[in-house]
Amino acid sequence: MEAHILTFLSTVLLLIISHFTQPLAAATATTPNAYTTFIRTSCANTTYPSLCSKTLSPYAADVKSNPLRLCNAALSVSLASAINASATVSKFSLQKGILPRDATAIKDCIENIGDSVDELKQSLKAMSSIGRNANKQFQMANVKTWTSAAITDANTCTDGLAGTKVSAGVKSNIRSVIKSFIRVTSNALFLINHLNY
Ligand SMILES: *[C@@H]1O[C@H](CO)[C@@H](O)[C@H](O)[C@H]1NC(C)=O
Numbered sequence: 189m190e191a192h193i194l195t196f197l198s199t200v201l202l203l204i205i206s207h208f209t210q211p212l213a214a215a216t217a218t219t220p221n222a223y224t225t226f227i228r229t230s231c232a233n234t235t236y237p238s239l240c241s242k243t244l245s246p247y248a249a250d251v252k253s254n255p256l257r258l259c260n261a262a263l264s265v266s267l268a269s270a271i272n273a274s275a276t277v278s279k280f281s282l283q284k285g286i287l288p289r290d291a292t293a294i295k296d297c298i299e300n301i302g303d304s305v306d307e308l309k310q311s312l313k314a315m316s317s318i319g320r321n322a323n324k325q326f327q328m329a330n331v332k333t334w335t336s337a338a339i340t341d342a343n344t345c346t347d348g349l350a351g352t353k354v355s356a357g358v359k360s361n362i363r364s365v366i367k368s369f370i371r372v373t374s375n376a377l378f379l380i381n382h383l384n385y
């Protein structure tokens with residue numbers, strides 16, 4: 189009987205404690221940093237919102253609530269991803285026993301990604317001139333053109349591999365890095381297209 193009452197009392201006590209502590213704990217755990225919220229909100233309508241938030245959150249302190257800086261960060265993420273993709277694809281070109289035709293397809297792909305890298309650098313350059321350039325509209329159009337071209341070139345790489353005998357494993361590895369690159373770059377393009385400047 190006494191044990192019962194004790195169990196009952198401790199359950200009540202636990203309920204009371206959890207009633208008072210839980211909302212507080214939840215509130216502290218989810219209290220969003222204003223700058224992280226800005227990124228999440230800006231990313232909400234992109235094609236890959238969670239990827240957008242994940243890749244841009246590390247720039248929150250730098251971006252603050254500035255949409256232009258957010259676009260800059262998005263392009264930097266994109267450039268890093270293109271460089272990474274290029275390094276990954278280059279690794280596969282060094283494989284032994286690869287057919288000459290397939291080696292050519294991989295070489296073309298490396299060239300395509302190299303073009304994407306250059307185009308993103310141009311895009312970042314045009315973007316950085318917007319703050320001080322009188323001809324904002326012209327520079328913004330350049331940013332859009334370079335960024336779209338970077339996506340097109342990456343797609344050319346994957347299309348070029350499609351008809352080859354490159355092993356399924358290599359194809360899937362290349363497709364995977366190119367896909368991540370295209371995704372972050374599509375997000376960047378969305379943010380750029382929705383920038384009020
Ligand atoms: C996202 O889309 C919704 C619905 O069209 C719109 O109300 C909202 O303002 C958009 N958010 C951003 C950050 O553009």
Ligand SMILES: *[C@@H]1O[C@H](CO)[C@@H](O)[C@H](O)[C@H]1NC(C)=O
Nearest residue numbers: 268269270272273276365368
């Ligand atoms: C770079 O590519 C590898 C796959 O080769 C991937 O696992 C990694 O997440 C990529 N890093 C970035 C920053 O994109």
